Amino acid sequence: MAKALDYESLNENVKKTAYAVRGELYLRASELQKEGKKIIFTNVGNPHALGQKPLTFPRQVVALCQAPFLLDDPNVGLLFPADAIARAKHYLQLTSGGLGAYSDSRGIPGVRKEVAEFIERRDGYPTDPELIFLTDGASKGVMQMLNAIIRNENDGILVPVPQYPLYSAAITLYGGSLVPYYLEEEANWSLDFNNIRQSIASARSKGITVRAMVIINPGNPTGQCLSEANIRELLRFCFLENLVLLADEVYQQNIYQDERPFISARKILFDMGPPLNKEVQLVSFHTVSKGYWGECGQRGGYFEMTNLSPKTVDEIYKVASISLSPNVPGQIFMGLMVNPPKPGDISYFKFEQESKAIMESLRKRAHIMTDGFNSCRNVVCNFTEGAMYSFPQIRLPARAIEAAKSAGKAPDVLYCLKLLEATGISTVPGSGFGQKEGVFHLRTTILPAEEDMPAIMESFKKFNDAFMEEYEDYRGYSRM
Amino acid sequence: MAKALDYESLNENVKKTAYAVRGELYLRASELQKEGKKIIFTNVGNPHALGQKPLTFPRQVVALCQAPFLLDDPNVGLLFPADAIARAKHYLQLTSGGLGAYSDSRGIPGVRKEVAEFIERRDGYPTDPELIFLTDGASKGVMQMLNAIIRNENDGILVPVPQYPLYSAAITLYGGSLVPYYLEEEANWSLDFNNIRQSIASARSKGITVRAMVIINPGNPTGQCLSEANIRELLRFCFLENLVLLADEVYQQNIYQDERPFISARKILFDMGPPLNKEVQLVSFHTVSKGYWGECGQRGGYFEMTNLSPKTVDEIYKVASISLSPNVPGQIFMGLMVNPPKPGDISYFKFEQESKAIMESLRKRAHIMTDGFNSCRNVVCNFTEGAMYSFPQIRLPARAIEAAKSAGKAPDVLYCLKLLEATGISTVPGSGFGQKEGVFHLRTTILPAEEDMPAIMESFKKFNDAFMEEYEDYRGYSRM
Known part of the structure; x- marks a missing residue:
């Protein structure tokens, strides 16, 4: 047997x-x-493995958080600038026991507040830290969400083709059905709603309830930035078809042209006003692995939930709590990413210089x-x-x-x-x-x-x- | 709708x-x-949240790995001892791109080798690093294993009662059936096989295929250490009943008496010889969160697989690769835990003093x-x-x-x-x-x-x- x-x-x-x-x-x-x-490994978006140097300031801060006893050492100023020291103290105060203690399963409250402030600055609309969960990289967040949505093989998730295979893998693992929609290669990989409507119709004719739609913007593997008009149409579509929108926006800092900047699905949703802004369920994912940070190995990420009921948020919280907490150093990286050095800070110039060099x-x-x-x-x-x-x-x-x-x-x-x-x-x-x-x-x-x-x-x-x-x-x- | x-x-x-x-x-x-x-939080085993100080040496090493530019700084010796510097260089060499790069999805090969050496020293039997996967804490490993085993609600997992609720939660989440067996409170929470046989029989009468058995040794929440005789009987039982043994051994360093030391299920299995040592499938879990380390927030863990076929190991590897890699700092902590300072090292005395003080x-x-x-x-x-x-x-x-x-x-x-x-x-x-x-x-x-x-x-x-x-x-x- x-x-x-x-x-x-x-x-x-x-x-x-x-x-x-x-x-x-x-x-x-x-x-x-x-x-x-x-071998030239270009199979995974893993910048440090190909020689990209980490940004100095965040590494200084996290090193100090790992070795808090240095903060009392009279020589600490010889190796670390004063703003890194101050920032390390700030994050240590936000934890309850330093990097060695489990945090709340949703992440450190103070870091989630910093993420909320970042989102408000980015979109012009406030958000609630209680709707932001920190994760071990964005992938873990995507998996949590798909696990919550998928009930059985008759639940379908619209996924772009080509797609990042996290989506197909997780949908298979959780026993759901992937409903593919083709991106239009000839139209710079944009969303084509006639095509998407056909995909939905075809899935429904097979008895599949299409429950959610994934977009990856900027695109992986396709590298496009979706236009504002395309995202507006997408949100109307999700509203009419009653779909949760899972917005993989992990490359939001990685933009290589000026004509089509990144605009978050959330900002456009709130710009559109009622009834959409009260109705469309949206989860957006972000990470410290991409951008000019490329801190893949630290496994820091977050997701933010829009128009989800407190009861659902409680369920997501409960499942997150089974594995106790995301790794705490990754959470600090997330805090640093959404709250980088500001003009006037000692480390500002160097940080700007390093990040601009990487982006250029x-x-x-x-x-x-x-x-x-x-x-x-x-x-x-x-x-x-x-x-x-x-x-x-x-x-x-x-x-x-x-x-x-x-x-x-x-x-x-x-x-x-x-x-x-x-x-x-x-x-x-x-x-x-x-x-x-x-x-x-x-x-x-x-x-x-x-x-x-x-x-x-x-x-x-x-x-x-x-x-x-x-x-x-x-x-x-x-x-x- | x-x-x-x-x-x-x-x-x-x-x-x-x-x-x-x-x-x-x-x-x-x-x-x-x-x-x-x-509030005195005694609900979670989270030592640093209750004031336990981190061990100095591992924190020094990981801080240096986070800030590798310090290794070139002429002042580094003022803040860090030479063996921490050497060890940081060692781990950085084992990574491919430092802490910011994804590792292999099973963990850094060099760290898995250190874990294998630790297991061999502990048990007296060698193991293969390819059968050791590093994880974001032990919980994630347990969840991966249960997900691989459970096919539907007719698959049963024997779980001790009382149990650590990770098991009941994950079994429910993956749609399997928990088959409870009672620990004998009056016999110091030991395993009673008459009782376990009744549990299996009762589950089978309901059409459940009992596929695996969980033990937690030392016990959570019960605090017992299982005797060698009890574990021998357990292994014979798993052999006869064709059960995978999931051995949660995360508290193996936390022993507070001398009469009943920790002995790993793996050591006893190999001591017992054929046919058991070739037949019983065993997965053992460990972590940096417990012991005298208590580095919960770092989320470092491993599992080691015995008597699993390469094809199964490949499947586990594939699923692990969906979320790319466990966090790399947590992997370094695992390396340090299985390979602590040795007599003669500069940091040995301090490390010993700190860990003994915690244990005592x-x-x-x-x-x-x-x-x-x-x-x-x-x-x-x-x-x-x-x-x-x-x-x-x-x-x-x-x-x-x-x-x-x-x-x-x-x-x-x-x-x-x-x-x-x-x-x-x-x-x-x-x-x-x-x-x-x-x-x-x-x-x-x-x-x-x-x-x-x-x-x-x-x-x-x-x-x-x-x-x-x-x-x-x-x-x-x-x-x-």
């Missing part, structure tokens, strides 16, 4: 769950790295990468307006598709594996995020160091163009 | 989930605190508390051999039980609420952990400061004895 932890008898939802960002390509890349090959470099890298992809044979790519990714379409020749078929692999997986073997560039095939039938992509982050970028794009171009040369039928007879 | 996040339409498993440690009593205590009343004080407090409870009218209490809790039985008079009934509360909830209002001592009623019908307890941690302990116990005794005086029928006619 199979034992409970034998593969055969595991929870089927666990087995069905797929998570491509650390899937076949990542595992092969790890193997090659063990064998001594130099990311902006340059977004351009180098998009231009690089667009210079390649059979590759087209929308400009990375925001987030940290480039998602070029690779127009694979028919013979490459056949070759993949014989190898028992998806065509874009074959392409990405060959790219990895040839160049060490570790990407994620588009099929891991979803794409239209017969259309192929890959996702890469824009995070390799700026100075390495030209060589990486050259190496990519060399591989790609040779690949196309090999598989394209230049005599044209297998073109259909 | 109810919206997806209206209370009425939430996932029923979420609503059914109960978590008493932060339940009614905790919420009332928080209210009273807001009103200015002095906990031992004294365990005695003060047990003796205190046993001196109270109608209160009996097993000695806290290990862990961080005291779980006295409160023999409530019939009139108190009737009063609770009229108030619509469980009798022990009424008692604990009155205790809270009268003394500020915030405990958790036994009903939150489970207890036999008609028998009542409360759980308190042994964590209030040693110097406060006599006054707390005196205040408890005063309340309890007055309560008994009020409700006991001294004329005896309602005694049955």
Whole structure:
């Protein structure tokens, strides 16, 4: 008889769950790295792993919070500026027992207040710290929310395609149904409501109750910024269709053009006034892992809830309390992110200098990468307006598709594996995020160091163009 | 129509989930605190919140890892000892990008190797770092495992009563069935296999497949250390009944007597030899939150898997990868916990002094508390051999039980609420952990400061004895 932890008898939802960002390509890349090959990991948005330096001020503050005995040391001023010392004291006072004590399961009240103030400054509308929960990174918050919403396989969640596979993975794990809607690649990955209405109708015809809709803005893996008009239409749609809006806004600081700034779904919702602002249920997610912070390993995040009843908030609180509290250092990072040094503070200039350098470099890298992809044979790519990714379409020749078929692999997986073997560039095939039938992509982050970028794009171009040369039928007879 | 996040339409498993440690009593205590009343929070094992100071060496190391730029500062030696500096460099080398980078979803390979070495030293049998996953505290690991095991409401998990409510909460959340087995209070909360066999038989008669068994050793909330003989019988039982053993061993460093040291289930399993050592599936959980560390807020933990197939381990890995990685500072704490300063290291003496002082004080407090409870009218209490809790039985008079009934509360909830209002001592009623019908307890941690302990116990005794005086029928006619 199979034992409970034998593969055969595991929870089927666990087995069905797929998570491509650390899937076949990542595992092969790890193997090659063990064998001594130099790998450029562009599969995960993990800036520090690719050499981005942490911002100094927040690290000083958290280091002092970890070692509060330094605050009494007469030499502390030799290593730490006075505003970092003051800020560490501030956060230690907000905890009840320092970083080693569990906080309230929703996070430290004083930090949630700082988040609320940040949201009010950003949107022009106040919020309540009681509606903000701190989490171990944004992913954990998304999982908590999906777990609360999904009752069974007849509950559907609208998810963009392409999507960040956290959503498909969590929906499978919790036994719900993913209802895909395609983003319009030709219209810069915007939302197309005719298409979304068709998705909903098709799901309903199968007996699925569509309960929530996910947007990722700026987009992952697609890099677009949604326009204000598009988000207005989205909110009207959620209102009419009675959908909770899950707004993944973790890349809100990562904007690389001026024409389409980030505007939060919440601000637009409140701008629209009644009845929408009283009716549409909205949960927005944020993190310290992205922006110019890139503090992925610290696992700090929050979600903010709009138009949820106190009884629901209590239920979310109860479930959060099972694992006691999010990690406290990550909470302090969140406090620092929403409340950075201000003009006049000793550390302000350095902090601004560091963050601007990171943002300007990311902006340059977004351009180098998009231009690089667009210079390649059979590759087209929308400009990375925001987030940290480039998602070029690779127009694979028919013979490459056949070759993949014989190898028992998806065509874009074959392409990405060959790219990895040839160049060490570790990407994620588009099929891991979803794409239209017969259309192929890959996702890469824009995070390799700026100075390495030209060589990486050259190496990519060399591989790609040779690949196309090999598989394209230049005599044209297998073109259909 | 109810919206997806209206209370009425939430996932029923979420609503059914109960978590008493932060339940009614905790919420009332928080209210009273807001009103200015002095509250002694003994509801959660959260040592730093009650004044326990963090160990200096690990905090120095993690502070340096957070602020790696200090390592190049000529003044660093004024604030940090050389071995902390060396250790910080060691851990930074094990990461790929410092604390700000996501690690492998199983945790940093080098730290998992240190955990493996610790387990080998502890048990005398080697293990494989690939079978050790680091987690955001032990609770997250327990939840991952239960999620992998539970397929539907016909899957049963044997859980001790009284239990730590993480188990009941997670089993409800994942839609499984809790199969209770009673610990023998009169035999110092040991496992009684006649009783457990009855529990299994009764569950099976209801169509439940019993798939796993939880033990908590040392016990929470019960404070016992299981004997070697008891664990041997347990392992034979798991073998015969084809049960995965989930061994919650987070209190393995918290031992307050010499007669019954902690022995890991894994060591005994390997001592027993074939066929058990090749057959019994065992997952053991550990944490940096307990021991003399008490670093709850850092959320560091691990689980180690024995006799699980590589295919199962891959599935667990895949699910862990959805939320990318456990927090990295917590992983460093785990490395430090399993690899503390050694004789000859600069920080060894101080580290030993600090940890011994904490352990000796906990031992004294365990005695003060047990003796205190046993001196109270109608209160009996097993000695806290290990862990961080005291779980006295409160023999409530019939009139108190009737009063609770009229108030619509469980009798022990009424008692604990009155205790809270009268003394500020915030405990958790036994009903939150489970207890036999008609028998009542409360759980308190042994964590209030040693110097406060006599006054707390005196205040408890005063309340309890007055309560008994009020409700006991001294004329005896309602005694049955």
